[in-house]
Amino acid sequence: MSNTVDTPDDRDRAAREMRDALVDKLCADGMITSAVVERAFRTVPRHRFMPAGTPLQDAYAADVAVKVKTDERGTLISSVSAPFIQARMIEQARLGPGMSVLEIGSGGCNAALLAEVVGPEGRVVSVDIDPEVTRRADTLLKETGYGHRVRVVPADAEYGVPGEPDPFDAIIVTVGAWDIPPAWPEQLAPHGRLVVPLRMNGVTRSIAFVRQGDHLVSTSAEVCGFVPMQGAGAHPERGLPLLDAEGRTVELRFDTGAPEDRICCTECSRPRAPKCGPASRSSTWSPSPACTCGSRASCPGSAGSPRRRESSCTANVKSGSPSGACAVTPSPTWWYAPPWVGTGRSSARGPTESTATGLRPRWSNRSKPGIAKPATGRIPRSPSGRPAATSPGCPTARSSS
Known part of the structure; x- marks a missing residue:
């Protein structure tokens, strides 16, 4: 395939071909394992959520995260996540048609994927502390036809999402977190799933937790990397x-x-x-x-x-x-x-x-357990109501009480 794209029609045609090739790779690599997630990735035009001038090859590369915004020191604070980790986290959440999902960390592309997965009867809310990021995400979602299916909220997710009285079937966090604030489990439905890139001693893993009564139990973990959390929940290294x-x-x-x-x-x-x-x-x-x-x-x-x-x-x-x-x-x-x-x-x-x-x-x-396969952990609630992260056999678990 030529790398030269001369007209909008040529670009759209090239994007479709690259999108199908990307999904074929994600399926072959085991990143996508369900038909509903595969269909979402074949449908969403992810290149339209990229900054202007982004090459199609970068937009549809399985392992490339595209920079969107940096702070005054040049630190990356917003990006479009690489497709492979988007796919894995959506699969970890086990979403399906008609379900409700909260995305913490906006960008537009991932929210569009979630909207395709849960379908017209589902509910998608995307929250970000940065008004510039939420304005951009809201604009791009409207331009790509997802504006009526995703509610974008400018807020600090540390304290929960305002105007959402009903709990979510899943919460997917797309920024690196050092802790789990009490607002997240409180907005999670019984047996709901929380997927969060949790940093423990320098290593970040996308961990899927399922709510069981008053605590969370991890069901899977994937080594990953994300831009850091901002706002009240920030904990810089x-x-x-x-x-x-x-x-x-x-x-x-x-x-x-x-x-x-x-x-x-x-x-x-x-x-x-x-x-x-x-x-x-x-x-x-x-x-x-x-x-x-x-x-x-x-x-x-x-x-x-x-x-x-x-x-x-x-x-x-x-x-x-x-x-x-x-x-x-x-x-x-x-x-x-x-x-x-x-x-x-x-x-x-x-x-x-x-x-x-x-x-x-x-x-x-003990068969050389590594960072990619941590022990199943529980996060019980402390008397103050704040989850305290623990991991059986791990001497470095943090208490949040």
Whole structure:
């Protein structure tokens, strides 16, 4: 197919072909698993929700998120999510005709997909704290014929959506969250589903929760990434840049503030690890409440081919060093540098060294659970009515009470 599009008719024809090719790929990759979601993705003209000048190839690439707006510092605060994660989150919500859904984080494209999934008898409400974003979404939805099927609301979703007395069958959050405010479960119907990109210790997963009585139980999780939450629910990560031996930047990212004790930055001696894989498989498991610092790492890559590495429980580590730099955060009792980032062996220091080095066989004996498959978690309500996030076997669960 030629990349040159000369007329509106040519562009529409090319868009239809690319849209069908995209959906074929999403179905083949297992991102789309239901007929109703497939039909929605084949119907919605997603290129019409993109900023002016966006190439069709970007609009219909399965793994490309398109930038819409940045703040005064250049930080991305609004985007059109990549099709693969849109599909997965809608499938996680298990929506169907006639159902009601609240989207937290507007853009227009995802709301149009939701409108197609729930059909004319369904109800779609999209909320965003940024009036510019909601105006844009509302305009694009009207231009594409979805204006009467989606209600766009400018509001801070931390406190719920005004003017919606009836609960929703599903709530899909399309911005990164650090916590679940009480307003979301309160607007969820009994046995309703909440799909939220929840950041836990530097790792964001799209987690599907189903409401069961006074708590939520997770049913699935997908590793993902989203623009950060704004407003009252914002909880920005703190970045701490370090330099490796060759002047390359290693950035630690903290959810709850940097530790008071020292940060160690180690340049690994070998350019690549003997065994490596995606971060979702090459990740440690911290099974004991005594473990205050775990790590995860992706393949460090070979010399001359920088790859991003991340290490997290207390902190998230990102580095472009081709030699495989790793940074670890020490706790008051011990710290642990994972062996798969290039050292070839566990590296534990401090009074609980045996505990640190003993983690790996215990993790292996449990079939090496990784960040892509966390334990099923529950979020019970605290006496104050605010859910307290917990995860069985995870020492880093946060209480929100």
